[in-house]
Structures are given as C-alpha cells and as structure tokens.
Amino acid sequence: MLDLKLLRNSTKEVGALLKRKGYEFDLVNWSDLENQRKILQSETESLQSELNTLSKEIGELKRSNKDSSGKEKNATELTARIKTKSKDLDILLKTINQIVMGMPNIPDEEVPDGKDESDNIEVRTFGAVPKFNFTPLDHLELGSLHKGIDMESGAKITGSRFSVLKSDFAKLQRSLISFMMDVHVNENGYKEVYVPFIVNSQSLEGTGQLPKFEEDLFKLEGDQSYYLAPTAEVPVSNLLRDEIIESKQLPIKLVSHTPCFRSEAGSYGKDTKGIMRLHQFEKVELVQAVEEGDSDEALEELTIHAESILKKLEIPYRVVLLCTGDLGFASAKTYDLEAWVPSQNTYREISSCSNFRSFQARRMMARWKNPSNGKTELLNTINGSGLALSRTLLALVENFQQKDGSIAIPDALRDYFKADSIKQN
C-alpha cells in the first residue's frame, strides 16, 4: 500500500510514476472521491464532536439531578444524523481503500522502463555455460532414465502440473533443502523458522497477494477464508504483522523452507513439460526486515545470499534487473536469478529478490521504534528465494549430466547427498 499522504499531496507525480508500471491512475475520479471524502469526513466528525459535548453535558446534569430532557432530545436527533452520514462515509472510505489496495508499488528510479521480460537488464553472470560433447538430455529425459521424475503418477494422484520424485531424485531434493538451509543459517546469518502452509486472507493482504490476485491462489473450503500459501513470503513476513520491533533486533533475517501452492491460472501452455512450473513445489525463502534507509543495501545482500547457493552448486547463472513491465505488484525493485538450462539453451528464473520498501509493512502495520527520534516507523521488507527447489534440481541434473547418463553431484552437496553421482541402477 502506498502512503495516503503521498497520494493526496502528490497525486499527479504518483500517477506518472505508476504509469511506468502500466497502472492507469484515474486522477479525476480520485480527486473527486477525495474531495467528497474530505467534506463528508469533516462534517461527520464535527457532528460527532457536537454529540460528545452534548453527552457530557447531559451526564453532568444527571449527576446534579437536573433536568436534561431537552438536551437528550437534541442528542437523539444528532445521533440519527450521524448514523446516516457515517454510513455514507463508510461506503466512500471502502471505495477509496479498494482503489488504494489495488495500486501497485512505485518502481525505483533505476528500474528500467520496459514492457516484458525481454526488456530486463543483465547485471552480471557467473560460470561458464557447459559445452557437451554429446547431445544433452532434458531434465525429464534424465528423470525417466533414472526413474526419478514421475509425472504420470503426479497426474494420477492429483492432476496436471503435479509431480512425484523418486529414489535419488527425491533424495537430491532433500539434500538440496538441507544444504540451502545450512548455508543461510550458518554462513549468511538467517534465523530458521517453520511456519504454517495455510494462511488467512489478512496475511495475504499484508504481503500483497490479495485482494488483486486471488485467482493465483488455492482457496480452501470452509467458513474461514484460508488459502494454501503461494510462497513462504506470506507466512514469514506476517510474523511481523502488527508488531513494533525494537531497533536492536534489526535487521531481522529469516529463512524458511516450505511447499508453495500456485494455481498458475493464465499460464496455460507455458512450461507444460516436466517440473518447471508446478502447482506444488518446494522453496527456501529469505526474508529481511530493516529500517528504511537500509533496504537498498539489504536487497543487494539478500541477492548475493541467494546467489551463493548457485555459486556453491556451480550452476551457471545470471542476475537480471527487472524492467517496469516485469516487476511484481508489491515490489519497488527486483533482481531475478536465472539459472542456465541446457535443454532450453537459455537462462530460466530460479529466484526473485525484491525490495518492497514500506509497501508491505504499511499493509501489515509492521513497525519499529526509532530511538533517534522516539517515533514508531514502518519497516522495509525484502525477500527472495534461496532457492526454488524443483528448478534447482532441474538445472542441476541438466548441467551436471555426463555422457553415460549419470549425473555428477557438485562438491558442495556431497556431504548432504552422501554420494558423488547419480547412476542408473
């Protein structure tokens, strides 16, 4: 959510900035609603103030056993007027809130203009793209060769875009999870948390998935509005909701491994093969909360932490800065990490690291106490995957495949996998 004061005082400027992200801010409608609100709110409040005074007077009269019936009659009338007005005000405020909750974050200045991912800017690359002296297989071919990826069973058990991992492939995923968690906890300074995978609508509003993107989520049946978490970002960030953090606790750095559930509405026909895009996948997520001035640095740091996994696994990758058209709803600036996928002869997203500034914190009321001025201020949140498991597994097996069909295990992972390769049995 954007700052209401900013929206009111710099409406045009905000409109121009949001336009970069493809959001049309209806300035006329907005200022019309705002003018109505201003009038209605001050009218309602002054009537309320009048009533409060009157009620106090009635109280005093009653205490001294004097007649208050005249004043009470006035008050009854006032109450009725207030009721009508505040109903109108309520509707108006809800309308305005709906608009504001549907407005994306303002992109940072250094975010390049662009319409889609083709306009993203490559920031840096790591590792040499492997050259095979044989025809490399894709991850699904490798998966069936080793009987490690079973899409048919996934479809049978549940449906399309669900997968089953078996034997060494299942073990590889488990090793990767432990490896990533250990690196982030022991080397990068994160605290491990285990959180619910089912979240309520308030949490989803806090991080920005609701109200706008409900169709991307799996909603549970029942009286409560529960959803399957699309990313650990939701439960982990919401640990801070309605909290006031002491400055000595900052920065907060949390890491969590969770499954993620996404309906993938609108992605029909995209990445239909294999485990690139699933309704359920595992992810290790990094979340930071810092004071306002520190968020730029925190994004750089968090991105490097996510990269550290790819580096250790020796998977070639590149870092791209997302352009305005590819930037997520809540993000002010995002770096994507893209791992090399030999079968597609291109880099594919494996992590997305974003600076949300105060956008999420304002929705969540996640704050900290600034000792330098004694004020309670909004936190800034930053998060990123470190990393998405199915895509890491995919990139690993494709990049490390050998001519004989075996898959080498990167050195860094061997303590976890307890073997130096995956061989056919």
Add this chain to the structure above:
RNA sequence: GGAGAGGUGGCUGAGUGGUUGAAAGCGCUCCCCUGCUAAGGGAGUAUAGGGUUAACCCCUAUCGAGGGUUCGAAUCCCUCCCUCUCCGCCA
C-alpha cells in the same frame, strides 16, 4: 468435540454505563541530585485518520473483531475469532 476462565497502551495489570485515551507498576527518553560497579527526585512517553500552523494546537476513531442497545459503552446484549485450564479423541 464437551465444560469453565479470559482477551485493556511496548510489557504487567486496575477498571461493570457519564471529564477513563484509560489508575498503578515495569520499560524507555530528558532533567536534577548523588557519585562509582547502586539508589533517589521531577517531567515526558499509544496508534490511526482528519483539520490547521512557522511552531503550537484542535477534532475524530481505537480497550480481540463485527453488529446492537443508549443522549453517552472498555463497561450491557448478540455473533464470530483467539488464548488458557480440565475432560474426551488423536499424529
């Protein structure tokens, strides 16, 4: 699932219809005193929204959430959520 208790400011915790936005304590900030690994005295210290100012300041809302009763609700009524205790069931 059954029975009971409860949800108040950063924290603990008073408060059962009328200057209670809320006592007291803790914590925190500032000042004074004192002086050494301590203590004492004083002042200040919720959040959100709105109006207004150079600054001050004023108004409104908020005592789990949402409704209701009333001139007036933290206090009464209804619904829901959550926590705790006991019982039952269970990984």
